Amino acid sequence: MTLQLVLFDIDGTLLDGHGIGRAATRRAMLELFGTAGNLDTHSFAGKTDWGTLCEILGASEETIGRHMPAYEASIERHMRDLAAEFELFPLPGALETVQALHERPDFITGIVTGNTSVTTPIKLEGAGFDPAWFPVRACGNEAAHRNNLPPIALERACAHSGQAIAQQDVTVVGDTPADVACAQALGARAVAVTTGFSSREALQAARPDHLLDNIAGLLPLCGVNSLV
Ligand SMILES: [Mg+2]
Structure with missing residues (x-):
């Protein structure tokens, strides 16, 4: 059985966090670094x-890498505190799409995100996703550049399944040109969705293999016909 790996971005692809990420980042930066700089106008899109x-x-990168364990501990605590104040929503079709693929024995579903490995499950749970649906993850505390994350996820998927998975059997789904670029850097299929932080024109310019208005369109692309 050929295994396929589908790697989902989180914000703008699976869910809308309504600003919880920026709020938690502000608190963690103030706690650790004493400043949040220009965070208010910073664009997180596609970044780690x-x-x-x-x-x-x-x-x-080296300096931030040294601070990363302390930063993760801080942002995890702050995001848990903030989770009660922010309503997170799954984007249309996202829950059903992930569930349908997760239940297939020939698919592994995973996460490639700029969020840290500790805040990823908080966001997923807050929007109604079971983090266990994503046994393979590569997160934003593991690389400064998004292009370095899909190879980590692929390696983990091979270890998780005990099978070799080829690059061409990997799909990366995301809402920014950086998501498309990280798929292309691996030689994976790039699926872009217009539900997030980038315009249709900007996504088209990145030349994804597929551009979807609703993530449910991923299922026919994967040869999975029905929603659960
Ligand atoms: Mg995103």
């Missing part, structure tokens, strides 16, 4: 939290 901290603080 590691890269975001480098950019806002003007710090090297």
Whole structure:
């Protein structure tokens, strides 16, 4: 049985966090670094939290890498506190799409996100996703650049399944040109959705293999016909 790996971005692709990420980032940055810099106008789209901290603080990847364990502990605590104040919503079709693929024995569903590995399950749960649906993850505390995340996820998927999975059997789904680029860097199929933070024109310019207005359109692309 050939296994296919489908890697989902979180914000703008699976769910709308209504600003919880920025709020938790602000609290963690103030706690650890004493400043949130230009966070209010910072664009998170397509970036990793590691890269975001480098950019806002003007710090090297190495410096931020050293602070990352403390940052994760801080942002996890703050996001848990904020989860009661923010309503997170799954985007239309997202819950059903992930469930339908997760239940197929020939698919592994995973996450490639700029969020940290500790805030990822908080956001997923807040929007109604069972984090267990995503046994393979590569997160924004593991690389400063998004292009470095899909290879990590692929390696973990091979270890998780005990099978070799080829790049061409990987699909990356995301809402920004950076999601498309990280798929292309791996040689994976790039599926872009217009439900997030980028315009249709910007996504088209990134030349994804498919551009969808609703993530449920992923199922026919994967040869899965019915929603659960
Ligand atoms: Mg996104």
